[in-house]
Amino acid sequence: MTDKSELLRQLRIDREDRPAHTAPSRRWWWLAGLLVLLIAIAAGLFFGLHAAVPAVQAVVARPVATGAGPESGTSILDASGYVVARRQATVSAKITGKLDQLFIEEGVHVKEGDIVAKLDDRNATAALLQAKAAVTQAEGTLAQAMSAAADIAPIYERDRKMAAAGVISTTALEQSKANYDEKQTDVTVEQGNLAVRRAALEVAQRDLDDTIVRAPFTGVVTSKNAQPGEIVSPLSAGGGFTRSGICTLVDMDSLEVEVDVSENFISRVQAGEDATLKLNAYPDWAIPAYVIAVVPTADRSKATVKVRVGFKSRDPRILPEMGARVSFLSRPQKGANGAASAGSVTLPLNAVQASDGAAMGVVYVLHDDTVERREVKLGVRSADAQTVIAGLSAGERVAVGDFTKLSDGAHVKVVDR
Known part of the structure; x- marks a missing residue:
């Protein structure tokens, strides 16, 4: 019995006999784990907060x-358009005729009244001579009628006195008066005939003058549409071989730019305000300009409004149909x-x-x-x-x-x- 008790005592684990360093070592492991957890939480918060701040x-x-000037504004809107001429004309003859001489070429400057071309004037000259002859004939006939009227006037006056004295009968006086009135009527008729002949002479003279085509205003010839020998007419008479125009004349002082501005931005554009435009041909050349007018109608197919922009100065480099880009300028803000x-x-x-x-x-x-x-x-x-x-x-x-x-x-x- 004693041996069994001794054997059991030997097999029992005595907790008081553990090594002294066992408990403190376990506590350090717990502290280390807690420290690592705190570091992880802090790092998560740090990176989370920084990740929430937008970059x-x-x-x-x-x-x-x-x-450079104090009136200069800043661009508030850009629009593209083309240079157009407000004053241009297709120059043609007033009558139908064959072009005889042409005195212009493309690019030639002409002044108002300069001769551009001449038509064949032979028929017009012949008509003028005929009209002059008719006037001469009418003047002769009138002179003859006036002479006859002058000759019969004293005869009638004598017959009137003789009838008053009872020398001739009333019937003879009436016949003398009829002859006198006839001669006076002949004078009136011939005067009217002479007026008609003179009017016909004026028409013939104008027809001859119309064979000379002159420039209606000062400008530059931009196109030549006919050649000598062709038939020209203001009404295109004679079919497809008849030219309706001789040349196109453009007044370079009437050049301006037309641009289409979107309806969304048209409220920014007002007549009279300053603008700057650049031609596609000269992109580095800023041209001072101004708004002439905002055309009071819109193009519903494009949702745009047409704006006319004028040049503040003229330059020979500006040509019709050139592409242009316009910058509309705001009014400069004034300081104190x-x-x-x-x-x-x-x-x-x-x-x-x-x-x-x-x-x-x-x-x-x-x-x-x-x-x-x-x-x-x-x-x-x-x-x-x-x-x-x-x-x-x-x-x-x-x-x-x-x-x-x-x-x-x-x-x-x-x-x-």
Whole structure:
């Protein structure tokens, strides 16, 4: 029995006989695990918070280059069109005839009244000679009638006195008076005949004059439509081989530009305001211009309104039918001292939040690591830039990024491009 008890005592595990370092080692493992967990939570919070801050890029608002004069404005709208002449004419003869001589070529400058061409005048000259002969004949006939009337006047006067004295009968006096009246009527008839002949002479003279074609105004010949030997007519008489015009004449002082402006932007254009245009042939040449008029009708097929733009100065390089691009300028804003303020700036398209055709837009101005939501007034929009004409100053930094993640006062992270 004693042996069994001793054997059981030997097999029992005595907890008090554990090594002294066992309990502290387990506690250190618990502390290490807790520390690792805290570090993981802190890292998650740190990266989570930083991941929630939107990343943006910064762009600088750059001033718009304006003209040298104080009246210069900034472009608020661009439109394309063509140079047209308000005064041009197809010069033709007033009568039908064969073109005999031509005195012009394309590009020739002519003055009002200069001879452009001559028609074959042989028939007109013959008609004029015939009319002159008829006038001469009528003048002779009138002279003869007047002479006869003058001869019979004293005879009638004598017969009237003799009848009063009872020398001749009343019947003889009546016959003398009839002869006298007949001669006076002959004079009246011949005077009318002479007037008709003289009118016919005037017509024949005009027909001869009409064989000479003159320039109706000062201008430049832009096209020559007929050659000597061809039949020309103002009414295209004689079929398809008859020319209705001899040349086209353009008054270069009447050149202007016609552009089509979208209905969405027509409210920005007003008559009398300044503009700048560039010809496609001379893209680096800025030509001062002004708005002549906004044509008061719209083209519903294109949803546009036609605008007439005039040149402030003339230049021989400006030719009809040239393509042109017009920049309509805003009125310069006046500062406190009365001087014009050049407040317009340009930004990339992705820096402005705006719908197509809108006059106002939204930008987010950077202040260190926060943004300010600001409404701005928009100007012209090009293929890669947007002009801001009010609400933003040159040099201010604007955020470019996901606008859905930006709000007024939001924190952002500025990254390099």
